[in-house]
Amino acid sequence: MWEVLVSDYLGTPVEAYDEEGKKVWERNLDIYGRVKTEETLGEKNFILFRFQGQYEDEEIGLYYNRFRYYSPEEGCYTQQDPIGLAGGNPTLYGYVYDTNWWLDPFGLKINFEKFTDEELLEKIWELAYRDKRLYNNGGTHGVVHRIREQILGKMRPPSKGWYTYDEQIRAELDNLRKALNEARSRGMSDVVNNKYPNINKVSELQPPKSTDAKVPKICQ
Incomplete structure (x- = not known):
């Protein structure tokens, strides 16, 4: 026992x-x-x-x-x-x-609450900026790369691929915002903003519309 x-x-x-x-x-x-x-x-x-x-x-x-x-x-x-x-x-x-x-x-x-401060900072970077091409296409893109690929790609509605990518962008933005909220609850806002100056602008991005042709500057 x-x-x-x-x-x-x-x-x-x-x-x-x-x-x-x-x-x-x-x-x-x-x-x-x-x-x-x-x-x-x-x-x-x-x-x-x-x-x-x-x-x-x-x-x-x-x-x-x-x-x-x-x-x-x-x-x-x-x-x-x-x-x-x-x-x-x-x-x-x-x-x-x-x-x-x-x-x-x-x-x-x-569950971001289980992350250490260092792990949370790393996860915020991954959700926002990670470029899977630098890792032999392993894992996933951060949201800025997803949005750029969505706009520049050939898929458009009614392609199933467009809607799948749209859901992925929405999910990643949602997780990024939750990670930032967790950082704020720990009093880490200044640390996050100093390390990633444009992170709040990234979190405010919206999934591209099918008519969008120009990539947002922050995603270039």
Whole structure:
């Protein structure tokens, strides 16, 4: 029986101790949530918590995450994100963009409150300015690059691609504004504005209209 459960910085349980302070359980997960190693003095899997908000359903081998189930073998959910692209991940079945920073306790969206100040500053930059071309097209563009590509691209309504990109831009702008609000709540506004002087203008951008032909100066 455990009395104290110890979690890592993301809230993932990693150790348990009994009432005498003796370690009775330890487990390590890989980046997909699969169990790498597990040591226990009790019965196997007597602690079924996985990534924060997840609880293993032993009968089906999936992790219950309230709004949907997560498969550790596939590294993704078995259902689409119920809030669509507002979850901030263009892969609707994906867990989070980066399991080293992000968590998804309800199977829905980013929780900026868990970020350190440094991580929050980095995430604000990613949401606004990241250029995936500098990373071998890995990951996603920041909103300024998305808007520029949307305007200069060949897709226009009724193309499905136009509407998909539009949803991605809206989701990214929403997450950027929430990240900035979190920074303000921590008293970091001056730090953010000094590091990214135009960030508030970026957050005020709107998704392009199908008739737009000129790229906003801030996105050039």
